[in-house]
Amino acid sequence: MRVRFPHWTVLAAVLLTAVAAVAPAQEENGDGEPEGAPADTTAVGQEEAPDHTVPFRIQVATPLRPTYKLTYGRDQDASSWEHSFGFRQRVSERISFQASSLISVRSTEVLSRENRQERWSAGLDASITSAVGMAVRLNRTTQSDVRNQGSSSEVRSFREKETADVSTSYSKTLLSGIATTLNMTAGLEKNRYADVQSRGAAQSIAASVGYNPTPGVKGSVTYSGRHSLLDSEQGALSSTDESESHSLGANVDYTWKTSTLNVNLARSRSANEYPKEQQKERREQENDSASVKGTFKPLPGLDLTLGYDYSRSGMSYALEPSRRSVLSSRAVNAGVTYTFAGVRLSSQLASDVKRNEYTNEQTGNSYGQSLVFNANRDFGTRVKVGFTGRMTLYSHHFDDTVRNDQDRDLYDREATLQIDYNPRNDLLTSLALRVREDQLIYIRTSRTGDNRRAQTFSLRPSVTKVFSKTFSASQRYELTADYTLYTFNDAKNFLVRNLGVTTEARWSGTRKLDLTVSHRYVAQDEGSYVTGSDGIARYGKNSERDDHTMKATLRYRLFDAIGIEASQSYSVSQRWTIVDGGRRLSWERHDTSLTGKASVDYKLEDGTTLKASVARTDRDATSLVERLRRVWDVSLSIDKAF
Amino acid sequence: MATRLATVVALAMCLLVCGCILSPRDPDGPPDGGATNWETPITTLIVLQNLAAAMDRESSSNYRDCFTEDYRFHVDPQDSLDAGQEAEQMFADWTRADEEYATSRIFVDAAEISVAFTTVLQPDETQPETCRQVDYTLAVTWQSGPHVNEEIIYRGRASLWMRRSDSGRWAIFRWVDRRMGGTNRTWGALRGDYRG
Numbered sequence: 001m002r003v004r005f006p007h008w009t010v011l012a013a014v015l016l017t018a019v020a021a022v023a024p025a026q027e028e029n030g031d032g033e034p035e036g037a038p039a040d041t042t043a044v045g046q047e048e049a050p051d052h053t054v055p056f057r058i059q060v061a062t063p064l065r066p067t068y069k070l071t072y073g074r075d076q077d078a079s080s081w082e083h084s085f086g087f088r089q090r091v092s093e094r095i096s097f098q099a100s101s102l103i104s105v106r107s108t109e110v111l112s113r114e115n116r117q118e119r120w121s122a123g124l125d126a127s128i129t130s131a132v133g134m135a136v137r138l139n140r141t142t143q144s145d146v147r148n149q150g151s152s153s154e155v156r157s158f159r160e161k162e163t164a165d166v167s168t169s170y171s172k173t174l175l176s177g178i179a180t181t182l183n184m185t186a187g188l189e190k191n192r193y194a195d196v197q198s199r200g201a202a203q204s205i206a207a208s209v210g211y212n213p214t215p216g217v218k219g220s221v222t223y224s225g226r227h228s229l230l231d232s233e234q235g236a237l238s239s240t241d242e243s244e245s246h247s248l249g250a251n252v253d254y255t256w257k258t259s260t261l262n263v264n265l266a267r268s269r270s271a272n273e274y275p276k277e278q279q280k281e282r283r284e285q286e287n288d289s290a291s292v293k294g295t296f297k298p299l300p301g302l303d304l305t306l307g308y309d310y311s312r313s314g315m316s317y318a319l320e321p322s323r324r325s326v327l328s329s330r331a332v333n334a335g336v337t338y339t340f341a342g343v344r345l346s347s348q349l350a351s352d353v354k355r356n357e358y359t360n361e362q363t364g365n366s367y368g369q370s371l372v373f374n375a376n377r378d379f380g381t382r383v384k385v386g387f388t389g390r391m392t393l394y395s396h397h398f399d400d401t402v403r404n405d406q407d408r409d410l411y412d413r414e415a416t417l418q419i420d421y422n423p424r425n426d427l428l429t430s431l432a433l434r435v436r437e438d439q440l441i442y443i444r445t446s447r448t449g450d451n452r453r454a455q456t457f458s459l460r461p462s463v464t465k466v467f468s469k470t471f472s473a474s475q476r477y478e479l480t481a482d483y484t485l486y487t488f489n490d491a492k493n494f495l496v497r498n499l500g501v502t503t504e505a506r507w508s509g510t511r512k513l514d515l516t517v518s519h520r521y522v523a524q525d526e527g528s529y530v531t532g533s534d535g536i537a538r539y540g541k542n543s544e545r546d547d548h549t550m551k552a553t554l555r556y557r558l559f560d561a562i563g564i565e566a567s568q569s570y571s572v573s574q575r576w577t578i579v580d581g582g583r584r585l586s587w588e589r590h591d592t593s594l595t596g597k598a599s600v601d602y603k604l605e606d607g608t609t610l611k612a613s614v615a616r617t618d619r620d621a622t623s624l625v626e627r628l629r630r631v632w633d634v635s636l637s638i639d640k641a642f
Numbered sequence: 643m644a645t646r647l648a649t650v651v652a653l654a655m656c657l658l659v660c661g662c663i664l665s666p667r668d669p670d671g672p673p674d675g676g677a678t679n680w681e682t683p684i685t686t687l688i689v690l691q692n693l694a695a696a697m698d699r700e701s702s703s704n705y706r707d708c709f710t711e712d713y714r715f716h717v718d719p720q721d722s723l724d725a726g727q728e729a730e731q732m733f734a735d736w737t738r739a740d741e742e743y744a745t746s747r748i749f750v751d752a753a754e755i756s757v758a759f760t761t762v763l764q765p766d767e768t769q770p771e772t773c774r775q776v777d778y779t780l781a782v783t784w785q786s787g788p789h790v791n792e793e794i795i796y797r798g799r800a801s802l803w804m805r806r807s808d809s810g811r812w813a814i815f816r817w818v819d820r821r822m823g824g825t826n827r828t829w830g831a832l833r834g835d836y837r838g
Contacts, residue, residue, distance in 0.1 A: 111799075111820060115719055145719040153823060157723040193726050274727040283728075315838065325838065360750050360786075369664050393664045406702050406746065409666040440703050441666050448669045449677025450701055456809045482809035484682045488672045494682045496810045524810055526684055547768050571768050591768065623764050 064089045066642045073635040076627055080106040094127045110627075117143045131172050137165045137187075159193040163202075179210040189228065196275050198241065200230035216255040223248050234275035241280065245270035258297040265290050282318040287311070305335040309352075326357040344376045364398035384420040405444040412438045426466040434458045441487075451487035456480060473505040483529060495529040495539055498522065512557040522547040527578070544583060545575045565597040591621035611637040678704045683812045686765045686774045686804050694757045697780075700749040706742045710805055710815040713738040718798070718821045721831045732834030744836040751836075753785035754793075762799065767806075771815075774802045777822065780829050798828035 066087035073080045086100035099122040106115045123137040144158040165187030173179040183206045190199040206224040225246045232241050247268035254261040268287045273280055289311040296304045312328040331352035338345045354366045370392040377385050392412045398404040414436040421429045436456045442448050457480065464474035478500035486492045504518040527542035549571040556564045571591045576583035599613035615633040678699040683689045689708055696705035715736035722729050748755075763775035780796040803816035819830035 143719075143723065145723060147720070147821065148823075155720065155821075157720040159723050159726075194724050196726060272727065276726075276728075281727075283731075323838070358747075360747075362747055362750055371664060391664050393666060395667065404750070406749075408703055410703070411664070411666040439666065440707075441669055442703070443667055443669050445670045445673055446675040447673070447701070448671065449673035449675060450680065450704060451669060458808055478808065480809045482682070482811065486677075487669070489677060492677075496682055496684055498808075498810050524684070526682070526810075549768060573768050589768075591766065621766070625763065 068640045068642070069638065070640075071635075071637045075633045076631045077110045078106060078108040080104070091124075096125050098123050098125065111147070112149070113145065113147050114149060115143075115145045117141075132168065132170050134166070134168045137163070137167070139163045139165075157194070160191065162190040164188045177212040179212075180208070182207045189230065191230070196232060196234045198230040198232035198275075200228060200240075202226065202228035218253040219251065221248075221250045232275045235278045237275055237278040237280070239273075239275060239280045241273035241275070243270075243272040243274075245272075260295045262293045263291070276319060279319055281320075283315065285313070285315045287313045301339040303335075303337040305333075307331075307333045309333075322359045324359055327354065329354045342377055344374075346374045348372045361398065361400040361404040363400070364396065364404075366397070367393075367395040369393045382422045384418075386416075386418040388414075388416045388418075390414045401444065405442075405446045407443040408447070409441040409443070410439070411441065412436070428464040428466075430460075430462050432458075432460040434460075448488055453483075453485045453487075455483040455485065470508045471506070473503070475504075476500075476502045485529075490531055491528075493529040493531075493537070494526065496524065496526040498524050512560075514555040516551075516553045518551050520547070520549045541578050543575060543577045543586070545573065547571065547573045561600055561602055563597075563599045563601075565595075565599075567595050569593050589622040591619070591624075593617055593619040593621075607641045609637075609639045611635075680704045680707075683708070684810055686767060686772065686802075686812050689802075689804060689812050689814060690759045690774070690776065694759065697745075697755045697757050700752070700755065702742060702746045702749065705745050706738065708814055709738045709741055710813045711738060713741065713813075713815050713817075715741060715830065715833070716816070716818045717830045717834065718819050718828055720821055721819070721828055721834065725831075725834060731838045733830075733837075736833075736837075740837055741833070744833045747836040748782070748832070751784055751786045752782050753791075754781075754783040756781045763801075765804065767812075771803065771805045774804060776800055776802060778829060780832070782832075795826055796829045796832050797822050797824065797826040798830065800829070 064087060066085065069082075069084045071080075071082040082102070082104045084100070084102040086098070088096055088098040090096045100119075101121070102117075102119045104117045107113070108115075118141065120140040121138065123135055126134045128134055140160075140162045142158065142160045144156065146157075147153075147155045165185050167183065167185035167187075169181070169183045171179075171181045184204070186203045187201070188199070189202050191197070204224070204226040206222070208220060208222040210218070210220040212218050223246070225244070227244045228242070230241045230243075232239050245268065247266065249264070249266040251265075252261075252263045266287070266289045268285075270285045272283045272285075274283075275281070289309070291307065291309045293307040294305070296306075298304065309331045310329070312326070314324075314326040316324040329352055331350065333348065333350040335348040336346065349371050351369045352367070354368075356366065357363050371390070373387075373389040375387045379385065390413070392410075394410040396406065396408050398407055401407060414434070416435075417433045419431045421431075423429070434456070436454075438454045440453075441451055459479045460477065462474065462476040464472065466472045478498065480496075480498045482496040482498075484492075484494040500520065500522045502518065502520045504516065506517075507515045509515070523544070523546050525541050525544040528540045529537055530540065531537045549569060551567065551569040553565065553567040558564055569592070573589045573591075575586045575588075577586050578584075595615060595617040597613060597615035600610065602610045604610075613633075613635050617631045617633070619629055619631070676699075678701045679695040680692050680701075681688050683692055692704060693708045695701075696708065715733075717733045717736070722733050725732050757778060757780045759776040759778050761774060761776050763773065765772035765774040777799050778797065781793055782796070783793045784790055799820045799822055801816075801818040801820075802814050803818075804812045805815045806812050817830075819828055821828055
């Protein structure tokens with residue numbers, strides 16, 4: 001195993017520190033934290049990835065104050081533990097020591113799995129001058145996931161990463177309006193995952209120059225780069241993998257009276273080498289982007305925004321050239337807000353063109369256009385009216401229409417009218433009307449059999465009556481009709497109708513006692529919606545369904561610290577099929593549940609917090625599996641500051 | 643006042659012009675092939691049937707319609723760990739657009755696809771959101787890629803969290819993928835191969 005340490009980085013870091021130590025500085029360097037934190041080893045994309053943020057943030061000057069946090073949760077399927085501990089101690093006037101750890105374990109008994117994550121970190125921070133800082137960091141992160149532990153069918157996956165870094169930072173603002181920052185890090189890295197092991201050195205540098213010559217004009221240029229050289233092994237493969245990335249960005253902000261102009265330019269390039277199936281893979285990526293955005297106020301009450309965005313990204317793989325892609329996009333957007341005769345009007349228009357280049361027949365263009373319009377008006381203090389209209393069109397055009405017949409347009413339109421009317425302080429009413437149409441249009445005749453429109457009409461009135469300070473009641477109605485209309489096959493047309501009524505009463509007997517009772521009724525029917533030979537579309541009902549749900553919840557606060565909650569619900573669902581004009585019961589389902597819950601949220605004078613809750617649900621329902629009939633849900637969290 | 647009125651009229655004209663720009667294309671003509679067996683998803687079971695039918699007929703839009711706009715896919719942790727350096731590209735922040743894109747690319751490489759679901763945990767469709775847990779078997783006969791002319795079986799267990807829309811349509815808003823016993827790869831791992 002060879003490790004090539006970056007001589008140029010260390011030399012530069014030492015030189016920079018020496019020079020900066022004798023140079024006068026005018027401004028403190030933030031909190032002195034070095035950049036280039038090690039990459040997280042959390043399994044990417046998995047469910048409920050835990051937050052590894054170190055749970056403390058203590059300044060250098062504060063005395064020793066370790067914190068410990070314990071979290072425990074359990075339900076019928078899984079249990080989880082999380083411990084985190086951290087402290088930061090000032091060693092001398094300019095040096096502080098910090099350490100933290102986090103251990104998280106989640107066991108899922110149903111699937112016989114255990115997921116464990118650990119993160120350990122320790123470091124020394126030194127403030128050489130007010131502008132220059134240095135730090136040494138050690139980090140170790142591991143994650144493992146084990147199925148069927150201890151059995152012959154055990155499967156184990158893991159990932160481990162260890163790093164040791166030295167970093168230095170420099171920050172200075174000159175009276176001429178120029179601000180500079182520079183961060184450099186060099187260190188060693190060791191990785192283990194699947195059947196891959198690698199170790200080597202990594203260096204990174206980040207620099208920025210900001211210029212603020214006059215009020216209203218700001219500009220900055222930033223650069224960041226990273227380089228690593230790792231000796232890797234995977235089976236018979238032994239290779240030296242070199243990875244590097246560079247990104248350069250520039251930003252200009254210009255403000256003149258009430259108008260602003262913002263310009264952003266960025267370019268980045270990276271190349272990563274790593275072992276894959278006992279060969280060296282090299283992934284190369286390039287990104288360019290530019291954006292211009294302006295806001296203007298040409299008239300009192302009139303706001304305009306205009307924007308243009310361009311981006312291009314390309315990716316290629318040495319071992320799998322078929323995965324090469326180049327995606328480019330150009331987009332313009334405009335917005336206007338105006339108040340006229342008490343009506344607040346706003347509108348946004350956006351249009352984009354994307355070019356997607358792949359190595360197969362997925363290559364093509366896509367076009368997107370959207371228009372949104374809003375109007376709001378208050379009539380006195382008791383009536384508010386709002387209208388929203390939206391149109392969106394996405395269009396996919398593929399180059400090879402012979403081998404790829406999925407050219408299509410997706411066209412959505414929607415209009416919503418909302419009226420809130422409060423005739424008295426104790427009577428609140430509202431009405432919402434919504435019309436929506438989603439259209440799917442395949443272009444090629446091999447696909448047009450799927451062309452259809454989904455039309456939805458909905459009406460939602462509601463009323464709330466406040467009878468007294470302790471008692472109020474409300475009722476909400478929902479009526480919807482949902483049509484599916486095929487362009488070339490109207491025999492498949494379909495209609496779904498819904499009626500929903502929710503009635504709720506709430507009583508607050510005392511400041512500590514609260515009772516809510518509700519009932520929800522939903523009736524749904526559906527069937528074909530076919531045009532007859534006389535040209536009239538008729539609805540032929542196929543089935544009906546009724547759902548009733550009653551729920552009562554009682555909440556009480558004991559000793560101003562413990563929350564007690566008891567709730568009971570009962571629901572019944574019935575479905576009928578329509579046969580010869582009559583109803584025949586298809587199925588009937590019942591569901592009843594009783595839940596008791598106690599929770600506490602307590603804070604001591606020293607800042608220690610305790611949160612705990614225990615809930616037990618007993619449920620009886622048609623077709624419910626046994627393990628869901630009696631369920632405990634327990635959670636505990638202690639956050640202790642010593 | 644006249645200036646304001648002129649501005650409003652100009653804005654209204656702009657909106658009308660913009661509205662005219664948004665006109666979709668006309669199809670080439672009536673179908674010369676069959677249609678996907680797509681039904682209005684008024685139950686969670688129909689969502690699965692639509693999903694299977696869209697895979698069978700390789701219909702990208704019908705497949706997309708099985709998912710909500712805020713859909714997220716969560717891969718099995720072992721699939722993610724085993725992806726090593728490519729886990730970020732393959733699985734991070736998986737949305738409905740990723741789902742549609744990856745599946746469209748699978749359609750290009752696949753000659754034949756069939757999928758079967760076995761329900762493990764029944765959903766509670768009286769609730770606005772519910773979970774239907776299924777074991778799936780996805781069979782793909784490839785026409786390009788590393789397994790040309792081979793039928794590969796992908797198996798796994800999916801917790802499909804579905805939401806009922808205001809008008810009564812169900813769609814998947816969260817897919818939590820888990821490996822099952824045996825050597826078969828999961829559908830989630832296959833998706834990751836085709837993401838980027």
